[in-house]
Amino acid sequence: MKTPKTLKVLKTPTKLAKLSAKIDDRTPAHRDRAIDGLRALALLAVPTGHWLLGGFTRDTDGGLHNASPLVTFDALAPAGWILQMLGIFFLVGGYSSYLSYQRRKDSTREWITGRLRRLGRPVLGATAVCAVLLPALHYGFGVPTATLHTASTLVVQPLWFVGVYAVITALTPYCVRASKRLGFWAAAPLLGSVAVVDLLRYGPYADAMPSWLSLLNLLPGWMFAYQLGVSWAHGRLGRRGAWLLLAGGTALFATLLLAFHYPMSMVGVPGEARTNSHPPSLLVLALAAAQSGAAILLRDRLARLLRRPALWAPVVLINLSAMTILCWHQIAMLAAAVPASHLGEIPGLTAAPDSGGWILTRLAWMPLFAGLLVVITRVARPLESPWKHAGTARRAAAGVLAAGFGYFALAA
Numbered sequence: 001m002k003t004p005k006t007l008k009v010l011k012t013p014t015k016l017a018k019l020s021a022k023i024d025d026r027t028p029a030h031r032d033r034a035i036d037g038l039r040a041l042a043l044l045a046v047p048t049g050h051w052l053l054g055g056f057t058r059d060t061d062g063g064l065h066n067a068s069p070l071v072t073f074d075a076l077a078p079a080g081w082i083l084q085m086l087g088i089f090f091l092v093g094g095y096s097s098y099l100s101y102q103r104r105k106d107s108t109r110e111w112i113t114g115r116l117r118r119l120g121r122p123v124l125g126a127t128a129v130c131a132v133l134l135p136a137l138h139y140g141f142g143v144p145t146a147t148l149h150t151a152s153t154l155v156v157q158p159l160w161f162v163g164v165y166a167v168i169t170a171l172t173p174y175c176v177r178a179s180k181r182l183g184f185w186a187a188a189p190l191l192g193s194v195a196v197v198d199l200l201r202y203g204p205y206a207d208a209m210p211s212w213l214s215l216l217n218l219l220p221g222w223m224f225a226y227q228l229g230v231s232w233a234h235g236r237l238g239r240r241g242a243w244l245l246l247a248g249g250t251a252l253f254a255t256l257l258l259a260f261h262y263p264m265s266m267v268g269v270p271g272e273a274r275t276n277s278h279p280p281s282l283l284v285l286a287l288a289a290a291q292s293g294a295a296i297l298l299r300d301r302l303a304r305l306l307r308r309p310a311l312w313a314p315v316v317l318i319n320l321s322a323m324t325i326l327c328w329h330q331i332a333m334l335a336a337a338v339p340a341s342h343l344g345e346i347p348g349l350t351a352a353p354d355s356g357g358w359i360l361t362r363l364a365w366m367p368l369f370a371g372l373l374v375v376i377t378r379v380a381r382p383l384e385s386p387w388k389h390a391g392t393a394r395r396a397a398a399g400v401l402a403a404g405f406g407y408f409a410l411a412a
Contacts, residue, residue, distance in 0.1 A: 017309075023316050024309035033312060034303040035092050038295055040318040042089040046158065047329035049083035051369050052076075052362065053267060055353030056150070056337055063146025064341050066153065069353035069362075070269045076359075080266035084277070086161065087225040087288025088295055093165065094229025097172045098179075112170050118384075119166050119323065123159055125383030126327035128398040130155055131405035137338075147338060152409035154330040160278075162326070168223050175223075175230040183236035187227040190220040191285055198282045202260075202274075214279050221280030225288040232296060242296035249289030256283045321377050323384050332373035336365065 027033075053076065056064045070076055097115070104111040130152065137143040178186035197216050201209050228245070231237040256262040262283045268275040276283045306312045318325065337349050345351040348361025387395065 020309040020313035023313045027312065027316070032303070033306040033315070034299045035095055036319050037302050037306050037315050038088055038299075039092045039096075039322065040315045042085040042092070043318060043322055043325060045083045045085040046326060047332070047369070047373065048366075049080065049267070050154075050158070050330060051333055051366050052079065052083070054154070054333075055358065055362070056341075056350050057352045058341055058345050058350045059146065061144055061146070062341050063144035064150050064337060064350060065146060066150055066270075067353055068267075068270055069358065070265050070267070072354045073359070074264065077264040077266075081287060084266040084284070084287060085291065086222070087284070087291045090165070090168070090222055090225035090288070091229040091232070091292045091295060093169070094172075094175065094226035094231075095233040096229075097169060097226075098176060098230045098233035101172050101176060108173055112172070115169050116166055117386075119162055119169070121387065122323035122327050122380075122384045123162050124398050124402050126331075126380065127155070127159075127402035127405045129380075130331070131401035131408075134405070134408065143338060147341060149408075151331075151334050151338065152405060154334065155327075156406060156409040158326060158330065162323075164218065164222050167219065168226050171223070172230070175227050176234070178227065179231040179234045179236050183234075184228075184231050184241040186231055186236075187224050190224040190227060191282075191289075193217075193220045194224070194280070194282050194285055216279075217281070218279040221284060224285050225292055228289075228292050237296065239297060242293040244293070245289045246293030246297065249286045249291075249293060253283060253286035253290060256286060321381050321384070324377050324380050325373065328376050328380055329369075329373055332376055333369045335372050335376070336368055 053068060053070060055067045055069055057067045058064060100115075101108075101111060106114075134148050134152070138145065138148060175186070182188075194217050197213060200206070201213050228237060257264065262281060263269070263272060263274050263276055265272075266276050266284065266287070268278055275281075306315060340346045340349050343350075348358055348363075348365050351358065353359075353362070390398075
C-alpha cells in the first residue's frame, strides 16, 4: 500500500507530464520547434558561461571584485568554444526576423519599432529596478561600494548584446535585399571586412593603427551570423552551404589558432592585450560559421527530438522568458554571492578562482544560481510584456533611473 508521502512524490511527475502535454497540444502545427530549440540552447549558454567563467575576490573590507578563472586555468578556454553560442543566437534571430518581416501587416518602420520595443522593455525595466536597489543595499544593508560597482558592471556587461542586436534588427530590410541578390554569399563581405580589420590591427602595421580601429568589427562581426539566418529562412542556404560553413569555419578556426596565434579564449581575460569578443575578431566568425553549419545540418533531427512533450515544454518556457533570463541571470549569481561576502571567503563563491577546488565548488553552486534565476524570472517576467498601465511619467522615471544605473556601472 502506498503511503501519502509516496503518493505525493508520484503526483509531481504526473503534474509535470500534464503540463508538458498541455503545452504540446497548444503549440501550432506550423511552429518551427528546431529554431526555438536552438534559441533556447544558445540562451542557456549565456548564464552557464558567465557563471562558470566569472568569479570574485573579496577585499579586506568585504567588497567583491571581478576575477576570472581563465587567468589561472588556460585549459578552461576550450569550454568557451562550446559556451560561446552568440553565433547561433544571431543565426536564429535572422531566421525569425526574416519570417516576421515577410508576414508583417504594417509598414517597415512600424515593424522595426515593434521589434525594438520588445528588446528595450526588459532592459529598461531591469536597469531601473537595479538603480533603486543600489542605495537600498548600500544604506539599508551596508553593502560596500566596491561590491555595488562590481555588481552593476556584471549586470550591464551582457546588455551590450541587446544594443548590437537592436541595430542589426533595424537593418533586417537590407539583409533581406542582400539575400535576394547574393543568397548565401551575402555574408561573405561581412567576413571579409572583419578579416581586413584584423589584418590591420594584428599585422605588420599594427603599431601605426589607431586604437578605435577594432570597433569597425562590431557591426559586421555580429551581423555575419544574422545574415546567414536571413538567407537560411529565405531558402538561399541549404545543406550544401551548411557543409561549406561547417568545414570552412572549422578549418579557419584551427588556422587562426595554430598559425596566427589568436587567443584561445573566446572571452576577455584580464591582463591579456588581445581579446576575441569585444569587439569580435575573425576567430568569432569562424566559430559562428562552424556552429551555424552544424545547426542547419541538425535541424531536422532536432525538430523530431522536440516532438517529445517533455523536451518541448522547457524550450517553450525558456523562449517565453528569453529577455528576462538575459537581463537577470547575473543578478541571480549576485543574489548568492553578495550575502555570502559578509561571511568571508566562501570557496567557489567569494574566494579567488585560483585553484582546482574552486572549479568543483563553483559547479556545485550553479544549481543554486539556476534556482534563484527561476524565482527572479517569475517575478520579473511581466517587464517583457507591454507596459499598458505605465503612463508617460513612469516611463520617463524608468528611463532616468536606467540611465543613472548605466552611468554608475560604466563609471566604475
